[in-house]
Amino acid sequence: MVFRQFFRRNDAVLMSVLVDENTRLLVQGLTGREGGFHTGQAIEYGTKVVAGVTPGKGGTVWKGATGSRNVPVFNTVAEAVETTGANVSVIFVPPAFAADAIMEAADAGLPLVVCITEGIPTFDMIRVKQFLAGSNTRLIGPNCPGIISPGKCKVGIMPGSIHKPGNVGVNDDPETHAMVLIGEIGGSAEEDAAQFIKERVRKPVTGFICGRTAPPGRRMGHAGAIISGGKGTAADKIAALQAAGITVAGSPALIGETMAQLLSHQHEQ
Amino acid sequence: MKIHEYQAKQILGRYGVAVPRGEVISRVEEARVAAERLGGGTVVVKAQIHAGGRGKGGGVKLARNSAEAEKVAGDILGMTLVTHQTGPEGRVVRKVLIEEGLDVARELYLGLVIDRAIGRPVFMASTEGGVEIEVVAAQHPEKILKESIDPGVGFQAFQARKLAFGLGLEGVQVTEAVKFFAALYRAFEGTDASLTEINPFVVTRDGRLLALDAKMNFDDNALFRHREIRELRDLDEEDPLEVKASNSGLNYIRLDGNVGCMVNGAGLAMATMDIIQYAGGRPANFLDVGGGASEEQVRKGFEIILGDPNVRAVLINIFGGIMRCDIVANGVVGAAKSLGIKVPVVVRLEGTNVELGQKILRESELNFTVANGMKDAAEKVVSLARH
Numbered sequence: 001m002v003f004r005q006f007f008r009r010n011d012a013v014l015m016s017v018l019v020d021e022n023t024r025l026l027v028q029g030l031t032g033r034e035g036g037f038h039t040g041q042a043i044e045y046g047t048k049v050v051a052g053v054t055p056g057k058g059g060t061v062w063k064g065a066t067g068s069r070n071v072p073v074f075n076t077v078a079e080a081v082e083t084t085g086a087n088v089s090v091i092f093v094p095p096a097f098a099a100d101a102i103m104e105a106a107d108a109g110l111p112l113v114v115c116i117t118e119g120i121p122t123f124d125m126i127r128v129k130q131f132l133a134g135s136n137t138r139l140i141g142p143n144c145p146g147i148i149s150p151g152k153c154k155v156g157i158m159p160g161s162i163h164k165p166g167n168v169g170v171n172d173d174p175e176t177h178a179m180v181l182i183g184e185i186g187g188s189a190e191e192d193a194a195q196f197i198k199e200r201v202r203k204p205v206t207g208f209i210c211g212r213t214a215p216p217g218r219r220m221g222h223a224g225a226i227i228s229g230g231k232g233t234a235a236d237k238i239a240a241l242q243a244a245g246i247t248v249a250g251s252p253a254l255i256g257e258t259m260a261q262l263l264s265h266q267h268e269q
Numbered sequence: 270m271k272i273h274e275y276q277a278k279q280i281l282g283r284y285g286v287a288v289p290r291g292e293v294i295s296r297v298e299e300a301r302v303a304a305e306r307l308g309g310g311t312v313v314v315k316a317q318i319h320a321g322g323r324g325k326g327g328g329v330k331l332a333r334n335s336a337e338a339e340k341v342a343g344d345i346l347g348m349t350l351v352t353h354q355t356g357p358e359g360r361v362v363r364k365v366l367i368e369e370g371l372d373v374a375r376e377l378y379l380g381l382v383i384d385r386a387i388g389r390p391v392f393m394a395s396t397e398g399g400v401e402i403e404v405v406a407a408q409h410p411e412k413i414l415k416e417s418i419d420p421g422v423g424f425q426a427f428q429a430r431k432l433a434f435g436l437g438l439e440g441v442q443v444t445e446a447v448k449f450f451a452a453l454y455r456a457f458e459g460t461d462a463s464l465t466e467i468n469p470f471v472v473t474r475d476g477r478l479l480a481l482d483a484k485m486n487f488d489d490n491a492l493f494r495h496r497e498i499r500e501l502r503d504l505d506e507e508d509p510l511e512v513k514a515s516n517s518g519l520n521y522i523r524l525d526g527n528v529g530c531m532v533n534g535a536g537l538a539m540a541t542m543d544i545i546q547y548a549g550g551r552p553a554n555f556l557d558v559g560g561g562a563s564e565e566q567v568r569k570g571f572e573i574i575l576g577d578p579n580v581r582a583v584l585i586n587i588f589g590g591i592m593r594c595d596i597v598a599n600g601v602v603g604a605a606k607s608l609g610i611k612v613p614v615v616v617r618l619e620g621t622n623v624e625l626g627q628k629i630l631r632e633s634e635l636n637f638t639v640a641n642g643m644k645d646a647a648e649k650v651v652s653l654a655r656h
Contacts, residue, residue: 121490121491122490123420123461123491130421162620184536214542220535220538221557222535251644252540252643253544253643253647
């Protein structure tokens with residue numbers, strides 16, 4: 001889940017919007033199939049894509065499938081940042097090389113790195129986490145859809161058309177009136193988030209936990225989505241959210257209704 | 270990925286972890302010779318299946334000589350072993366490990382896992398070996414010693430000494446244990462294991478330290494760099510439908526309900542299972558057909574879902590984000606026509622070109638029920654599965 005990272009840092013502060021019209025995006029893996037396709041979509045959405053990085057293709061210009069794009073390609077992230085002033089990187093490189101790509105982006109001083117790649121070995125991510133500790137780089141992902149600020153900037157693989165500007169978010173910002181927290185089985189990020197919300201958040205929060213029907217001991221697609229040793233069950237997470245005052249929707253179809261009710265109650269008060 | 274005990278011991282042996290001498294056999298006739306090669310004395314015959322609790326289920330037996338080893342191996346080979354981890358259907362034993370009998374003085378526990386909360390490997394040790402560690406963790410958590418490992422420098426000798434002294438080892442055993450633990454960590458990291466468990470880790474009466482049992486699971490995402498481990502996969506230990514799905518690049522897990530589900534995306538697939546239960550039904554499977562949901566993928570998905578005889582109705586839940594719904598709908602229609610599907614199929618499509626996609630489904634003259642939204646889809650499919 002995208003927002004897990006928001007609560008992981010020791011210096012957790014409620015975050016403001018991460019990407020907007022000032023974002024200058026660099027794409028690692030731009031010349032690959034996925035990277036090229038989603039970069040085209042991002043440009044059409046209005047995102048400023050300033051550079052691509054593909055080792056060995058430095059000095060070329062990426063034209064895209066339509067032949068109408070003009071994005072300069074560099075051999076290294078450091079060179080791309082220095083030349084173009086990129087301030088966010090999105091990573092589409094294959095899993096075997098993704099950890100290296102994240103570290104390269106952090107080494108170049110980028111404050112925000114969004115890694116879309118799925119299937120990175122666990123030990124690689126343990127080393128990346130260690131590498132990032134103490135740096136100023138915030139990593140979103142890996143194995144995530146990315147981030148979107150509706151109408152402003154799209155960094156990821158989500159379709160732009162399904163997002164509308166509004167005031168319900170996964171982060172805190174003066175424009176945000178309420179929050180939705182979506183979690184799934186495995187790990188303890190939802191419990192950590194519940195504790196954080198209990199202590200720090202005064203806006204209405206609706207929760208949903210996916211995986212009530214997941215059998216124990218089986219990995220449900222996502223790397224961490226597994227109930228192991230009786231830990232990480234949906235029931236435990238729902239209880240933790242409820243104990244923190246979060247209203248939990250029983251079905252994904254009820255998230256919107258639940259949020260609407262919370263907001264109308266708040267309005268009445 | 271899981272492997273057998275004998276395979277784990279072979280890997281550990283290569284990393285310098287002390288394991289008992291033994292041989293794996295798959296035919297009864299080989300038992301006597303194997304036992305004789307081990308000295309002709311007492312041996313242990315151990316069923317090789319991917320599940321714990323083998324001893325209680327009658328899959329681990331002692332034999333005092335090579336003649337008895339042959340008899341015991343004959344009893345175990347071919348048996349359907351039922352343990353608390355196999356489910357009631359059990360597993361057929363196709364291989365047994367014949368190992369030298371050891372005079373055991375102490376049974377201890379060692380385990381290596383990744384602690385997700387701290388993002389590091391953790392080395393665990395306990396004096397309570399030979400029993401399930403989950404039970405120890407629940408009843409006597411203080412009896413599990415833990416050392417978290419800095420991935421930058423790896424497992425350190427001082428950590429190994431803390432564990433060794435904590436286990437009550439003395440004198441030269443501490444030195445041996447430090448070597449043993451270091452080798453075990455090297456094996457764990459070197460193979461990209463997700464779990465390595467030595468239960469029991471034994472001290473023999475003559476003071477030797479050995480891995481009497483061994484379990485290793487591996488990170489599937491890292492198998493690309495471990496060809497030798499990929500080759501250890503035993504398809505007999507996996508559900509045939511799950512094997513077929515993984516060969517087709519689909520992520521499928523069989524469950525025990527009667528509503529088949531085909532979904533794009535793991536999160537949506539799990540949410541779909543949940544909403545089926547919320548509507549009063551039971552999902553027959555988890556199936557993620559991937560982001561594209563092409564006709565070919567949908568066809569493979571159908572073949573696998575319908576390979577489960579319990580399935581009474583199928584729910585297709587596709588979010589056509591970047592993939593257009595009309596393309597998905599054509600894929601579903603094409604696959605359903607070519608396979609001649611008999612069970613009712615409910616389709617929920619959402620996203621780009623959704624109206625066109627629904628029109629294609631309605632005009633296909635196939636037995637599709639087009640649903641509006643996930644709630645409607647779940648209620649319809651659960652109702653159809655009842656009839």
